[in-house]
Amino acid sequence: MSDEVKSPNYWKSLNELAKNEEYQKFEEREFPENATELDDKVSRRSFLRVMGASVALAGFAACRRPVQKILPYSKQPEEVIPGVPLFYASAMPFQDALTGLVIENHEGRPTKVEGNELHPASLGSSSKFNQASMLQMYDPDRSRNVTKDGQASSYNDFAAFCSEHFADTDRNIVFISEANSSLTYNRIKEQALNKFSNAQWVTYEAFSEDNAIEGTNIAFGERLRTVNHYDKADVIVSFDDDFLNPAANKNSVENTKKFTKARKVESTDDTMSRLYSIESTFTVTGSNADNRLRVKSSEVPLFIYALASKLSESISGLSAFSGYTNKFSNHDWMQPLAEDLLDNSGSSVLTVGSEHSAEVHAAVAAINKALDNDGDTVTYHEVSHFDDQNNREAFANVVEAMNNGNIDTVVMVGTNPVFTAPADLNFDEALNNVETSMHLSLYVDETSSSTNWHVNRAHYLEAWGDGYSYTGARSVIQPQIEPLFSGISEIEFLNTIVSGEQTKGYELVQNTWKQFYSTNFKSKWEKILHDGIDGENIFPASNVSLKRRFSAQLRNALSETEESTGMELVIRPDSKLFDGRYANNGWLQELPDPMTKITWDNVALMSKKTADELGIEAAGLGVAQAEMLSITANGTTIEVPAWIQPGHADDSITITVGYGQDRSGRVASGTGVDTYPFRTTSSMLFTKDISVEKTGQTYEIACTQDHSSMEGRSLLRYATLDDYKEEPDFSSYDSAYDAELPGEAYAFEKGVDEPLSIFDAIDEAEYPDYEPQWGMSIDLNSCIGCGTCTIACQAENNIPVIGKREVSNGREMHWIRNDRYFEGDVDNPKALHQPVPCMHCELAPCEQVCPVAATTHSDDGMNQMTYNRCIGTRYCANNCPYKVRRFNFFNYTKEFLTDGQDPEVIQMAMNPEVTVRFRGVMEKCSYCVQRTNRAKIQTEIDTNGATMKPEDGSVKTACQQACPADAIYFGDLTDKESKVTKTKLNERNYLLLEELSTRPRTSYLAKLRNPNPKLA
């Protein structure tokens, strides 16, 4: 076998790149040294604390026969058949955009979230936030009652207080609300503003669309929402905009769907769009770019202005920029990029990160307009619930009024400004100057602790609601379960304040919809509940034209934007916790960040060059010790662990927010550092001229990037689109290694198709023809590396959360991991993503070594794991070349049931179709066997025994169903027409470690990039 890999060398970390002895020793071990011993200093208690909601249920057989009860309904609801799950349409609000969902219910308890195919913001897929929202509802740390000045109270008392307090309609009231697109909510908001003559309403979000809206106002004179159509674009230029990441874009699922759709390549005749990314932090979107340029965030506007200036030489509409020059005007990229945009005028789109200033958004809008993109690849929409004010400014004004004692009542809905508001506003102190304050929230968080009244909020899965998707599709949110902790929804809360009454959410929502459905209300109402969408009332697209004053307004911005010299700090929402609202969610905390692969913490990201200048060394292997930095910005000094992110812009440090919350629950507390104090009204995105020092301390980071290494073999294969057209089979073993597949010649002599292996060739009888043969293929050209599959799998398969220390030990339990590889130069590498579930090898090495036959092969071609046989020798994991087997070192289940506070709540979150595993049992991806078996049984019943092979597409694995990029295909390989069979016949199809003759059922389609040849 040839060890010479022809394709580029991929590496996961700086340690691997260095290829030193320490690394080789590390990767040969299954777990880091000492990790397999059970003498951890972590006490059981603290281990449990970490578990939070994220643990498991079980039925425990004691020695005696357990007496189980069967409780039938007294009056059985008509549509319920015990044992058959029901699916209801609903939608998840995230800021002011809904994603349509279909929710799986088992006897009245929701267990799994899926996308709604009819809904434009979902198209059947979902984001990691959608998937993880299920766990949030079952979080036992959620607030359970109303409190007044910290003392337990009741909603009746609150309502009584409201009717008395708000009887005086001249009060100076401020409503500080989260962004909410709900029709009912905004109806009651109007009522509130009409009733209280001195009331002000501010929408406050830590990360918002405000600058983008203000940008269209500068450019076009209207406050509009920008919608990019990535499926229609041939050239996409992203300036610091991570539009594929749900934490950075409200419409990420639709964006991802459309972006990957335009890049599906089925044959050499197909084309792909081209994505340019100009950014400081290495983001998910940047890793999918065909050409990526590292630029400090503070200089991204300069690049945009220089590009506009360059384009103004060729097209009209950019006179504001003509003659303008800066350091980027003669940049290598400028000419090729401008040419590509001009060539694709009308089918290109430029987009900029939402936290960049309004002027920058205006400039990008002007370029899009000048390139004739508006109406095609980008549309601008009037949004009914937008406020007429700049909410960022309004919020600052309100805080000032609070400080001046001009406000007597503050009502806060959903948001957590004490934690997230810009530090210079000192919101907590301002709140002290207000006589009466009330706060509706899921957790008793920082803000709740500073207010007079705290009202416990109902989760969206528990309450009636409604709203618009990003593009204006309207939906009704229907509750799946009675509020677990008797929470109150935001519409009920607001209605109590306005009317003093405790009207139910159902009635409030219906009252709203009766306005729209004036005739046939009942049937229309039932239809929207059933479909989850009514297909009407899309936000109207506006015809926009550049404002006359645009040039004058932009000139100021042009002269004010300066080159950046010193070190700068970039503040971004966290890819998992967003603004901190998901901090108590174990699934998200433990999901490795798509780019850094860090779990449970936030870090200060910097390039290798910057790290060298600061004297920072890469964190070591195993339990990684990161060096602590003391960062001073805007007069605040915070210590943050340093982390080298290859591909980060030089002289720039990125940190994410949302960590360091000690109030909102057991999972969140003790994770990461609160970095919000760095953020001020003038530095929402970046702060220039910060000072950074090493403290000499170190901090333990749980990072999975070096786990499950496959030791330098050619696992990832990719080519440029042009190379692929020349050499379509570039991903075959022969091409990748420039050598013949071992055994191929011998097999050819013997006249068999496939190489022989040390095992017997497959006997046809082993795979009976009446059974389907399951197989999967993963299109690496579509996969964006977001990690939604991991969360969906965790939700479907009752996978436990294990905590930071255990992740450090390499014991993470995820059945599908997402490997992130770098390629090329350490300063400016490319990044690639590869999801790795169990390969379901036909000749599985794990099966050969199990002493108790706990892992064997099924008739439908799966590598099956039989938990009740497993005795935990872990031989199989040692022998798995793909390192996909996971071992239960602790009894996450029982510990929580005996010590936990709320076993019932946690039990409810479990999928009853999947066994909850015990300690000492090996587990791994099962191709969602509970779903395939259910489909097989149903097919056999439906066809009256004619066949047990489900129709193609009728059974989807959890990862496949959730994937917003449609990167995963799964189906029956005996069906020659099935999508998965066709995908496997594609010339880009390849197998991992094909030379081992394991014959994996999971295969990959090699990745393609479409870089600009002039920038190569």
Place this chain on the structure above:
Amino acid sequence: MAQIFPKWANEIPGRIALGLIIIVTALIAGIWYYFSPEYTDVGYAPTQPIEYSHKIHAGQLGLDCQYCHTSVDKSKQANVPPTQTCMNCHGQIDSQKPEEIQKIRDSWKSGESIEWVRVHNLPDYAYFNHSIHVNVGVGCETCHGRIDKMDVVYQKEPLSMSWCLDCHRNPEKYVRPVEEVTTMGYVADDQIEMGRDLVAKHNINPPTYCQGCHY
């Protein structure tokens, strides 16, 4: 020098060995039998909260199993009927035991469930689906016994894995026409021949690999 051990002492090692063999054999045999579901589970007949007799309802009155257990052909579970089903008749009909009927009416009025004790209990890691069995002609009585003769329901079969596999390996010995599934005391003229026909007709290929039931 006098011998320390008498001559008969020579036999001691042999006897110890023999004794050990007997004890170990007895132990294994004992565990084999007494720890098996045949011994521990068969005959389990817990007292139910209501003295409901299948003998009267399914036997004497001749109610079909599916009158109450409605989801047996649709779901993995054969549901225990809601109180509503009892009230279909007992809303009007009394019995010899009015105090038992009162419990049903109380449940109907209060909406509280009747807490039946589960008799047939499979381990959590074993998945059993009623619908597929009923739809291909595995009779109720094949697994549950002559329910129509039981005053108090008890477990008739061991529900052990080897017992499941007996049928999964040789389904022709046990299947019956689908329309006879709920018939009690069904006997075929020639079970094997009919069974073979039925297996062919319904394409019955029961899984014998682990994941057929364990996942």
